[in-house]
Amino acid sequence: MTLPASAYQDAAAAIRARCDLTPRWAIVLGSGLGPLADHVEVSAEFAYEDLPHFPRSTAVGHAGRLLLGRLEGQAVVVMQGRFHLYEGWSPQQTAMPIRVMHALGARSLVVTNAAGGLNPQMQVGDPMVITDQINLMFQNPLIGPNDDALGPRFPDMSQPYDPAYGETAKAAARRGDFACHAGVYAGMLGPTYETRAEYRMLRRLGASAAGMSTVPEVIAARHAGMRVLGISTVTNVCNPDALGETSGQEVVDAASNASSKLLAMVTAVIRSAG
Ligand SMILES: O=P(O)(O)O[C@@H]1C[C@H](O)[C@@H](CO)O1
Numbered sequence: 001m002t003l004p005a006s007a008y009q010d011a012a013a014a015i016r017a018r019c020d021l022t023p024r025w026a027i028v029l030g031s032g033l034g035p036l037a038d039h040v041e042v043s044a045e046f047a048y049e050d051l052p053h054f055p056r057s058t059a060v061g062h063a064g065r066l067l068l069g070r071l072e073g074q075a076v077v078v079m080q081g082r083f084h085l086y087e088g089w090s091p092q093q094t095a096m097p098i099r100v101m102h103a104l105g106a107r108s109l110v111v112t113n114a115a116g117g118l119n120p121q122m123q124v125g126d127p128m129v130i131t132d133q134i135n136l137m138f139q140n141p142l143i144g145p146n147d148d149a150l151g152p153r154f155p156d157m158s159q160p161y162d163p164a165y166g167e168t169a170k171a172a173a174r175r176g177d178f179a180c181h182a183g184v185y186a187g188m189l190g191p192t193y194e195t196r197a198e199y200r201m202l203r204r205l206g207a208s209a210a211g212m213s214t215v216p217e218v219i220a221a222r223h224a225g226m227r228v229l230g231i232s233t234v235t236n237v238c239n240p241d242a243l244g245e246t247s248g249q250e251v252v253d254a255a256s257n258a259s260s261k262l263l264a265m266v267t268a269v270i271r272s273a274g
């Protein structure tokens with residue numbers, strides 16, 4: 001579906017009409033990670049269905065709420081649930097909330113997701129700081145007329161994820177004494193999980209985690225010049241030579257069980273950038 005050029009400004013105006021907080025940080029909570037929002041001192045809350053042009057959350061483990069408030073004293077806007085291409089939304093729709101949060105004032109973005117762990121050292125529940133991404137969705141939210149006021153026609157993607165944010169997140173994991181990996185996120189279209197042959201291919205391509213989100217959001221964020229921290233939670237181990245079955249519920253449960261690690265890392269970064 002094509003969105004009107006003013007879609008993100010319309011949604012931002014509807015939010016501003018009810019809440020004058022200017023968020024510094026935008027946070028996207030992935031599958032099963034919604035409970036992180038319990039730590040936000042909430043000033044205003046919006047159901048996605050009440051916001052103009054916003055898609056509806058249909059994915060399991062995604063509440064479908066936008067919150068404005070404070071986390072660690074910092075003004076934040078939090079997406080409790082995101083949009084995926086596999087739900088039938090267009091790349092523009094999946095990325096539109098990033099532009100809304102940017103229009104509200106956010107200049108840094110935290111993206112979180114549940115992902116399959118391709119690196120043999122990974123265990124369920126381990127976080128992975130995303131260092132780079134591979135767009136295997138073969139779709140891009142910037143297709144179509146470029147909004148020059150937002151960013152360039154041909155955005156640079158040499159460093160989509162901010163190394164300083166990543167180092168701070170890894171330091172928080174060391175302090176918390178839990179395993180934390182760093183690696184490349186492969187964005188897949190879904191909704192099928194990958195076959196053994198596909199997991200094998202992803203390893204050979206240099207990916208450490210496979211997921212079904214994040215890539216369009218990070219493209220939109222970098223287009224607008226936002227600094228990005230990305231963290232995956234490993235919810236299933238993808239060993240092509242001994243692959244077990246995976247279900248959506250298992251993924252959500254594994255991500256929820258690991259959410260305290262994610263909270264420690266995200267709050268450390270937000271605090272340090274204070
Ligand atoms: O929104 P995220 O990327 O956390 O969701 C992941 C990918 C799929 O939506 C789902 C698959 O289990 O979890």
Ligand code: HPA
Nearest residue numbers: 114115116210211212251
């Ligand atoms: O193994 C996976 N592949 C793709 N997306 C995922 N989301 C959680 N686990 C996976």
